[in-house]
Amino acid sequence: MGIVSPGFRRRRRDDADLPPGQYLTHDFPVLSAGPTPRIPLPEWEFAVVTEAGVRHRWRWDELLALPAEEPTVDIHCVTKWSKLATTWRGVSLDVLMEDVETAADYALVHSYGGYTTNLPLEDLLDGKAWVAYEFEGSELSPPHGGPARLLVPHLYFWKSAKWVRGIQLLLDDEPGFWESVGYHDYGDPWREQRYQGD
Amino acid sequence: MARTALPGRLSTRLTWRVATLAEFHDETATARTLRLDVPGWPGHLPGQHVDVRLTDEDGYSTQRSYSLAAPADGDRIELTVQRLPDGEVSGYLADTYAVGDPIEIRGPVGGWFVWRPPDPAPVLLVAGGSGIVPLMAMIRSRRQAGSRVPFRLVYSVRTPADQFYAAELRRSARADGGLDVAVVYTRSAPDGWARPAGRITAADLEALGWPASFEPTCYVCGPTGFVEAAAGALVDLGHDPRRIRTERFGPST
Numbered sequence: 001m002g003i004v005s006p007g008f009r010r011r012r013r014d015d016a017d018l019p020p021g022q023y024l025t026h027d028f029p030v031l032s033a034g035p036t037p038r039i040p041l042p043e044w045e046f047a048v049v050t051e052a053g054v055r056h057r058w059r060w061d062e063l064l065a066l067p068a069e070e071p072t073v074d075i076h077c078v079t080k081w082s083k084l085a086t087t088w089r090g091v092s093l094d095v096l097m098e099d100v101e102t103a104a105d106y107a108l109v110h111s112y113g114g115y116t117t118n119l120p121l122e123d124l125l126d127g128k129a130w131v132a133y134e135f136e137g138s139e140l141s142p143p144h145g146g147p148a149r150l151l152v153p154h155l156y157f158w159k160s161a162k163w164v165r166g167i168q169l170l171l172d173d174e175p176g177f178w179e180s181v182g183y184h185d186y187g188d189p190w191r192e193q194r195y196q197g198d
Numbered sequence: 199m200a201r202t203a204l205p206g207r208l209s210t211r212l213t214w215r216v217a218t219l220a221e222f223h224d225e226t227a228t229a230r231t232l233r234l235d236v237p238g239w240p241g242h243l244p245g246q247h248v249d250v251r252l253t254d255e256d257g258y259s260t261q262r263s264y265s266l267a268a269p270a271d272g273d274r275i276e277l278t279v280q281r282l283p284d285g286e287v288s289g290y291l292a293d294t295y296a297v298g299d300p301i302e303i304r305g306p307v308g309g310w311f312v313w314r315p316p317d318p319a320p321v322l323l324v325a326g327g328s329g330i331v332p333l334m335a336m337i338r339s340r341r342q343a344g345s346r347v348p349f350r351l352v353y354s355v356r357t358p359a360d361q362f363y364a365a366e367l368r369r370s371a372r373a374d375g376g377l378d379v380a381v382v383y384t385r386s387a388p389d390g391w392a393r394p395a396g397r398i399t400a401a402d403l404e405a406l407g408w409p410a411s412f413e414p415t416c417y418v419c420g421p422t423g424f425v426e427a428a429a430g431a432l433v434d435l436g437h438d439p440r441r442i443r444t445e446r447f448g449p450s451t
């Protein structure tokens with residue numbers, strides 16, 4: 001147990017089973033490193049680029065034409081808030097990776113605006129990740145990553161790159177934006193992997 | 199966004215340290231500045247924050263982030279906490295937390311929303327409410343370093359009574375060469391103030407900020423809606439999005 005702060009009393013009743021250090025929120029805080037990028041849909045594209053340089057790409061209408069799923073998931077932000085049972089609509093990475101031939105173990109995700117984040121490729125597969133374009137039945141708003149963001153709910157939310165534009169498959173791990181300024185390489189909320197060395 | 203190199207200490211493990219309250223003063227009716235002693239504090243850059251962990255007698259504990267308000271003075275650091283209605287941690291820190299009491303903190307955290315004193319680029323600081331805190335650390339670091347880099351602060355507050363660091367900012371504008379301070383009021387302005395009270399607009403940032411052609415680094419901090427509006431206005435005014443760094447405090451609308 002931590003050091004008791006005299007006079008501190010719990011005020012929030014989070015009945016849910018949250019990862020350590022998290023508290024429940026009902027609104028949807030925003031965290032990003034710069035201004036919200038503006039991405040005209042006719043110019044939008046999402047690409048998966050293999051370690052051999054092979055490029056698989058989808059334009060906006062092509063993405064919407066793919067089979068979609070509606071995952072309901074809990075999300076956990078490294079700034080300590082969690083939201084439970086959020087509903088999204090988007091395309092599973094399993095669908096997008098179907099015809100991609102790769103021996104890569106790692107993925108570096110790229111966003112419009114220049115943001116990047118890294119994760120093991122296996123954390124994107126087997127129903128664990130989506131390219132999401134709707135949140136709670138409405139189109140995803142730009143501050144929350146619209147037109148489309150990555151959704152990887154089992155990791156801290158900075159891995160769920162907003163304004164996603166593509167995934168680069170890599171044989172070796174390469175840190176992304178927050179990972180190279182002191183945040184944890186993997187980011188498992190249940191093991192409280194917030195910062196390097198956690 | 200360019201990748202930034204970090205001082206070596208940030209790549210080492212961040213450990214929880216026990217901090218004790220050394221002194222405090224009220225900044226406004228709803229905000230308090232805390233000076234904490236943190237034995238072994240490694241130092242920090244302006245713009246970085248700490249994580250605060252509070253634990254009650256039953257073992258329940260919770261964490262929040264707070265920006266460092268000033269450069270470190272040895273083992274002493276400074277935070278300014280705005281009390282939110284019904285806020286669990288801010289209410290405790292701003293009202294109950296007493297001199298000599300322990301809290302746990304770890305940090306410094308964050309290597310992006312920072313200003314490094316040798317950086318020669320002009321700086322535009324845009325603060326909304328308690329978003330002034332990390333920007334004040336930049337202003338104070340600039341002063342401490344004797345830097346003459348052009349700095350301009352545009353600070354949006356509800357009313358004159360809601361201004362943090364009011365006396366120091368008035369003094370600074372005169373005493374710190376190359377620091378301009380402009381305050382924008384959203385609810386009620388002082389008598390005779392030329393600009394009517396209202397939310398910050400692109401026209402305000404055009405009139406009070408630096409022109410985009412001057413290529414300043416822009417630091418925008420405040421509540422989500424404020425940051426969204428101000429950063430968007432800077433982009434509209436032609437500022438390169440890669441030179442606009444944002445930090446958002448608290449809930450979205």
Ligand SMILES: Cc1cc2nc3c(=O)[nH]c(=O)nc-3n(C[C@H](O)[C@H](O)[C@H](O)COP(=O)(O)OP(=O)(O)OC[C@H]3O[C@@H](n4cnc5c(N)ncnc54)[C@H](O)[C@@H]3O)c2cc1C
Pocket residue numbers: 012024025026079247262263264265266278279280281282283284285286287288289328331332445446447448449
């Ligand atoms: C990088 C960073 C730096 C920061 N720096 C500062 C700083 O320098 N100074 C500062 O004052 N703050 C800062 N913050 C904000 C700070 O971390 C806290 O979010 C803030 O103090 C509120 O915490 P709290 O525990 O008081 O409020 P919480 O208990 O978390 O509540 C937040 C608000 O939501 C409402 N609320 C909470 N739960 C519910 C619910 N279940 N239903 C309805 N409403 C609810 C509360 O009434 C309150 O108004 C920073 C945040 C970040 C991410």
